[in-house]
Each structure stands twice: as C-alpha cells, then as structure tokens.
Amino acid sequence: MKNMHYTRDNMAELLRGHDINPTHQRIEIAHALFSRQEHLSADQVMAIVNTRHSETSKATVYNTLKLFLEKRLIRELIVDPSKVFYDPNTTPHHHIYEIDSGKMSDIDADQVKITGLPPLPDNMVTEGIDLIVRIRNKN
Amino acid sequence: MKNMHYTRDNMAELLRGHDINPTHQRIEIAHALFSRQEHLSADQVMAIVNTRHSETSKATVYNTLKLFLEKRLIRELIVDPSKVFYDPNTTPHHHIYEIDSGKMSDIDADQVKITGLPPLPDNMVTEGIDLIVRIRNKN
DNA sequence: TCCGGAAGTTAGACAAAGTCTAGATTATTG
DNA sequence: CAATAATCTAGACTTTGTCTAACTTCCGGA
Structure with a gap:
C-alpha cells in the first residue's frame, strides 16, 4: 500500500x-x-x-x-x-500509547525482537501478538 | 504473596x-x-x-x-x-488470551526478552508494557 | 460525651459503545 | 419482469461504566 x-x-x-x-x-x-x-x-x-x-x-x-x-x-x-x-495497517507492528492524550504511534515489528515465549498447546495457533507500550508525561 | x-x-x-x-x-x-x-x-x-x-x-x-x-x-x-x-498479580508478567473461551493465563516476564524498542521522548516515562498473545483453536 | 467535618458508601439516574431486529432498498439471476 | 439474495437502515435495546446527591460511619477536639 x-x-x-x-x-x-x-x-x-x-x-x-x-x-x-x-x-x-x-x-x-x-x-x-x-x-x-x-x-x-x-x-x-x-x-x-x-x-x-x-x-x-x-x-x-x-x-x-x-x-x-x-x-x-x-x-x-x-x-x-x-x-x-x-x-488500516496490517503489517506486523506494535504500538505506543500515550495514556493522557490517547495518541497512538506505530513501532515497526522488524526492529523489535521478542524471545522466550512459551510453546502453545498442539491444538492452538497464534492469532496475533499485541505489544503495547503505555507511556505518559513525567510530572 | x-x-x-x-x-x-x-x-x-x-x-x-x-x-x-x-x-x-x-x-x-x-x-x-x-x-x-x-x-x-x-x-x-x-x-x-x-x-x-x-x-x-x-x-x-x-x-x-x-x-x-x-x-x-x-x-x-x-x-x-x-x-x-x-x-491481582502485579509482578511483571504477560498474558496469553484464548480468544474463543476468554481464558487468560500468565507468562512470567523473566523468561521473555523484548529488545529493540525505540527510545522515548525525554519528557515521557513508561507506565507499563502489555504483551498479549492471542491464540485460538485450530479448525 | 457531643459536635462537626472528612471519608466512605449507596441507589439509581445517566452516558456511551456496541448489538439486534424487522423492515426497506438494491442488486442479481433466471 | 418476478423472485431471491445481499445489503442497508432506524431505532430499540443491552451492557459497562460514571455521576450525583444523599446517607452513614469514623474520628478528633472542646
């Protein structure tokens, strides 16, 4: 796109x-x-x-x-x-969420590595992995 | 606890x-x-x-x-x-969510490594990182 | 002990997101 | 053109969560 x-x-x-x-x-x-x-x-x-x-x-x-x-x-x-x-972006990516303003921005999944997730039961498949970094203003 | x-x-x-x-x-x-x-x-x-x-x-x-x-x-x-x-568990951990049943289980954060997250703007702090693995039954 | 304020609780009205239903419109097909 | 399928619609309804204004409980000081 x-x-x-x-x-x-x-x-x-x-x-x-x-x-x-x-x-x-x-x-x-x-x-x-x-x-x-x-x-x-x-x-x-x-x-x-x-x-x-x-x-x-x-x-x-x-x-x-x-x-x-x-x-x-x-x-x-x-x-x-x-x-x-x-x-509308369905490419693998994660999100940063500003709690106070509600603003959201993307993190490309390429740069992020997630390791050590446990194996799933045999009859299960991963539908998706959501990673959300919640941030807010320092007081 | x-x-x-x-x-x-x-x-x-x-x-x-x-x-x-x-x-x-x-x-x-x-x-x-x-x-x-x-x-x-x-x-x-x-x-x-x-x-x-x-x-x-x-x-x-x-x-x-x-x-x-x-x-x-x-x-x-x-x-x-x-x-x-x-x-009630406030120790760092992530979640596996079974979409169909709504069942949730924990993943200890110790075993999981997340690298490559971008740096935040100076005036911001991370409130928390939510990692959710959504899974469902194979058809 | 009694008074007065602060903290906590409450019923029920209200708000907002999302679902559902049953009928109206539109498109498709023979 | 009629019949059928697909889509759209208004508005009622449900559910989660918030708000308000009154009521209760607690506590410290005179």
Missing part, C-alpha cells in the same frame, strides 16, 4: 482483492481508514463518512468494520477501555 | 501497606481478587462479593477497583473489547 493513491476506484479494487463486494458504503468506510492511515474508532469513522451528508448508518459502520476484520483488511486495537480502534 | 493465607486480617494488612484505609467493603473486594489469583471483571467481583447477602454497591465496586489501581495493588487488563479485567 505504499505510494498508493487512495481513490474510490482503488478502494473498490482493494475490497475485491479481499473478497468483499465493494458497495458504496464499504468504499467510503475503507477510504476513511486508508486515506488517513490512522487509528480510528467506529465513532470517528462514522463522523468522517457522514461529514457532508448522511451516507451510512451506525449499524452499517459496525457491520462493515466487523466484515473488514474478518477479511483481514484491517486490524483491531484493544488499548483504550472505552472503545476499540481500527488500524 | 507466596504461600499466603488470604484471611480478612491479612487483607487489611495488605491494604494498609498500600495506604488504603481497610473498610469492610474494601477487604471483601480485595479478598475476592487475591484469594482467587484470577483475572476478574468488575461484574464478577461484584457477584462474588454479594453471593451470600448484599455487601457492596456497584458504585463502591468501581470506586474501589479504581482506588486499588491507583495504589498499585492490582493491575488493569485491557484485552477484551467489552470489559476490563483486574489482575
């Missing part, structure tokens, strides 16, 4: 590539997420999509985000107890 | 040691958490504490858990999007 122009057409292409039927609403939601490359909550996605005139309902925003998750188009960030954030 | 008998008296002692005035309700809540050494949600804490007869209100459960957090008696686990869990 580097150097990509986030046109609606390209969004449709992206959706098709993930087995998602590119409807108007889905294209708008994908566009909101990918053109910003930021971590957005469902609320924020909805606000962005509906800025000019109402384009999608709350139910559709939630349904669509869930669909994108299943199809591995985006990633879910469970970091703030009050709401989930969605991350 | 190894080999400790989780009597109410010992709970009171523990609370005093963390600058917390040991009231009846606080002792009961601490007892619920520490005698089990499990990750409990606010809901679960309340259910446990009020099994026999009503002992504490919802407001007190939430107030008390927040107080325990501030005084670093327990730790907050943000793992499930729908609710926060509280962990």
Whole structure:
C-alpha cells in the first residue's frame, strides 16, 4: 500500500482483492481508514463518512468494520477501555500509547525482537501478538 | 504473596501497606481478587462479593477497583473489547488470551526478552508494557 | 460525651459503545 | 419482469461504566 493513491476506484479494487463486494458504503468506510492511515474508532469513522451528508448508518459502520476484520483488511486495537480502534495497517507492528492524550504511534515489528515465549498447546495457533507500550508525561 | 493465607486480617494488612484505609467493603473486594489469583471483571467481583447477602454497591465496586489501581495493588487488563479485567498479580508478567473461551493465563516476564524498542521522548516515562498473545483453536 | 467535618458508601439516574431486529432498498439471476 | 439474495437502515435495546446527591460511619477536639 505504499505510494498508493487512495481513490474510490482503488478502494473498490482493494475490497475485491479481499473478497468483499465493494458497495458504496464499504468504499467510503475503507477510504476513511486508508486515506488517513490512522487509528480510528467506529465513532470517528462514522463522523468522517457522514461529514457532508448522511451516507451510512451506525449499524452499517459496525457491520462493515466487523466484515473488514474478518477479511483481514484491517486490524483491531484493544488499548483504550472505552472503545476499540481500527488500524488500516496490517503489517506486523506494535504500538505506543500515550495514556493522557490517547495518541497512538506505530513501532515497526522488524526492529523489535521478542524471545522466550512459551510453546502453545498442539491444538492452538497464534492469532496475533499485541505489544503495547503505555507511556505518559513525567510530572 | 507466596504461600499466603488470604484471611480478612491479612487483607487489611495488605491494604494498609498500600495506604488504603481497610473498610469492610474494601477487604471483601480485595479478598475476592487475591484469594482467587484470577483475572476478574468488575461484574464478577461484584457477584462474588454479594453471593451470600448484599455487601457492596456497584458504585463502591468501581470506586474501589479504581482506588486499588491507583495504589498499585492490582493491575488493569485491557484485552477484551467489552470489559476490563483486574489482575491481582502485579509482578511483571504477560498474558496469553484464548480468544474463543476468554481464558487468560500468565507468562512470567523473566523468561521473555523484548529488545529493540525505540527510545522515548525525554519528557515521557513508561507506565507499563502489555504483551498479549492471542491464540485460538485450530479448525 | 457531643459536635462537626472528612471519608466512605449507596441507589439509581445517566452516558456511551456496541448489538439486534424487522423492515426497506438494491442488486442479481433466471 | 418476478423472485431471491445481499445489503442497508432506524431505532430499540443491552451492557459497562460514571455521576450525583444523599446517607452513614469514623474520628478528633472542646
């Protein structure tokens, strides 16, 4: 997704590539997420999509985000107890979370090494590893 | 806290040691958490504490858990999007989360090494590092 | 002992995120 | 064009957590 122009057409292409039927609403939601490359909550996605005139309902925003998750188009960030954030960057990476401001930034997974994790039971697979560094201002 | 008998008296002692005035309700809540050494949600804490007869209100459960957090008696686990869990184990450790069942288990931080994390801005301090391994059943 | 304030607790109203339902729209296919 | 499947929608509902204002308990000093 580097150097990509986030046109609606390209969004449709992206959706098709993930087995998602590119409807108007889905294209708008994908566009909101990918053109910003930021971590957005469902609320924020909805606000962005509906800025000019109402384009999608709350139910559709939630349904669509869930669909994108299943199809591995985006990633879910469970970091703030009050709401989930969605991350259009699905490459392996970790997060720094500023507790006070809520600001989040990425750490490329390449530079980070995690060793010594215990082996999993045979019938289990790793769905993902979330590493979150919580930081705050010195007093 | 190894080999400790989780009597109410010992709970009171523990609370005093963390600058917390040991009231009846606080002792009961601490007892619920520490005698089990499990990750409990606010809901679960309340259910446990009020099994026999009503002992504490919802407001007190939430107030008390927040107080325990501030005084670093327990730790907050943000793992499930729908609710926060509280962990009586404050020694450095990480978590394995079974997505389907919600079951959580600990990984001692001693055996795990994390290297290559970027340096923080000068005015910032690390509040904590959360490492969560999300696993699920093979199909 | 009595008074008064501080600390703690409470019921219940409230807020916000997210889910669900049942009907309306749109697209697709024979 | 009709039938069917897929998608979208408003709004009711659920759940977790917060807030408020009143009530209780505790404690130190006169």
